[in-house]
Amino acid sequence: MKTYDWIVIGAGITGAAIAYELAKAGFSVLLLEKDTTPANATVYSYGGLAFWSGTTELTCQLCDEGMVRHRILSAELDADTQLRELDLLLTIPAFSNPESIAASYANFAISPKLLTPKEACELEPLLNKEAIAGALTVKHGHINTSKTTQAYIQAFLRAGGKMQIAQVTVLESGAVKTSTETYYSEFIAVCAGGFSRELLKYSHIPIRLYFSHAEILATIPVDLQLRTLVMPATLQRFQLEAESTKVDQVWDELSSELMPAILDTGAVQFQDNSIYIGQLTRIINLHQIPDQSQSEAYLRQGIGEILPALQELPGSWHHCLVAFSSDRLPLIGSIPEYPHIHVFSGFSNPLVIVPPLAQRFAKWVTGQKDGIIAQLSPTRFLN
Numbered sequence: 001m002k003t004y005d006w007i008v009i010g011a012g013i014t015g016a017a018i019a020y021e022l023a024k025a026g027f028s029v030l031l032l033e034k035d036t037t038p039a040n041a042t043v044y045s046y047g048g049l050a051f052w053s054g055t056t057e058l059t060c061q062l063c064d065e066g067m068v069r070h071r072i073l074s075a076e077l078d079a080d081t082q083l084r085e086l087d088l089l090l091t092i093p094a095f096s097n098p099e100s101i102a103a104s105y106a107n108f109a110i111s112p113k114l115l116t117p118k119e120a121c122e123l124e125p126l127l128n129k130e131a132i133a134g135a136l137t138v139k140h141g142h143i144n145t146s147k148t149t150q151a152y153i154q155a156f157l158r159a160g161g162k163m164q165i166a167q168v169t170v171l172e173s174g175a176v177k178t179s180t181e182t183y184y185s186e187f188i189a190v191c192a193g194g195f196s197r198e199l200l201k202y203s204h205i206p207i208r209l210y211f212s213h214a215e216i217l218a219t220i221p222v223d224l225q226l227r228t229l230v231m232p233a234t235l236q237r238f239q240l241e242a243e244s245t246k247v248d249q250v251w252d253e254l255s256s257e258l259m260p261a262i263l264d265t266g267a268v269q270f271q272d273n274s275i276y277i278g279q280l281t282r283i284i285n286l287h288q289i290p291d292q293s294q295s296e297a298y299l300r301q302g303i304g305e306i307l308p309a310l311q312e313l314p315g316s317w318h319h320c321l322v323a324f325s326s327d328r329l330p331l332i333g334s335i336p337e338y339p340h341i342h343v344f345s346g347f348s349n350p351l352v353i354v355p356p357l358a359q360r361f362a363k364w365v366t367g368q369k370d371g372i373i374a375q376l377s378p379t380r381f382l383n
Helices: 013-024 057-077 098-103 117-123 145-158 193-202 236-244 248-253 292-306 351-364 371-375
Strands: 003-009 029-033 084-093 113-115 132-142 162-165 168-172 175-178 182-190 210-219 229-232 259-269 275-283 315-324 331-335 338-345
Touching: 003 013, 013 029, 013 145, 013 182, 013 338, 013 351, 029 145, 029 182, 057 145, 057 351, 057 371, 084 117, 098 113, 098 132, 113 117, 117 132, 145 162, 168 193, 182 193, 193 210, 193 315, 193 338, 210 236, 210 292, 236 259, 236 275, 259 292, 275 292, 275 315, 292 315, 331 351, 331 371, 338 351, 351 371
Parallel strands: 003 029, 003 182, 029 162, 084 229, 182 338
Antiparallel strands: 084 132, 113 132, 168 175, 175 182, 210 275, 210 315, 229 259, 259 275, 331 338
């Protein structure tokens, strides 16, 4: 039976990117994906590229490298990623202090501009002026993540990579077992997003990687035009993630909702004129399915306050898992005590850094030193 240099588990944008970069570097690579039609965080992503959002030397460098990669990806992969630039509008709730919230963005590589409610509504006429005390705006990159992922996969296959649809059940030294077959490789890269922790747990491999349930509404293509990408200036999701990871042990016994759900009301329109409305975030058991009717009502109520014209648009409810770490940086590299098993996951934000890190990872495993990959190693959580 064929033995590969690498088996990559998960064909979302992280797995597709790393599989492509490894194949391009000359490795024999097998990409495994459990779903014929994926319904993962890649599919339901807003697609925003926050190239302006670096706050440290590390994140600023990665954001800069990310936009360089994104600008050439369509040509390199021979497919349109639908890269464009949008005005991001970060809404500030009524009765809040706009200046105080604006000050919290002062340490970003590019600080957003503070707008009055009138100026915000001139930029985005669909906004409800009465619901906001103001807004922040900054230029923001945007891609279609599904098309970008498919572009990576097709380029990977053209580079000689192989792909199989198979549900991975357990990882072993030099092998990956699925529900139907066992595949062999020298190295394994786990890029299974929100499922990564459970997969590694079943293989008796501990890791400090977590997951949330994200919920959105996806509309059909509509005539209504949303000019900007709208999000709240203060994302509750990051606070929820930080609070939920204070005690790692509770994640192995997660049987009910760990903390109350939060709603970060926002929306983005894609080039086919469909709109994603979101985002509800929950910390519940991996296999627990949120109540669809309750969630949809909550999402519609939230968007109705900020963007009333979107409230009754026909659309369908979707949910997926989003992987994250306790320090908002991804986990990249070999897992302590398991040198042949690597992880490339936890990219909760921003999407802009996936392509440069995939490229860096592929060079790093060929023996090139990389200080950035070293900083993102899972070993940083050993102490």
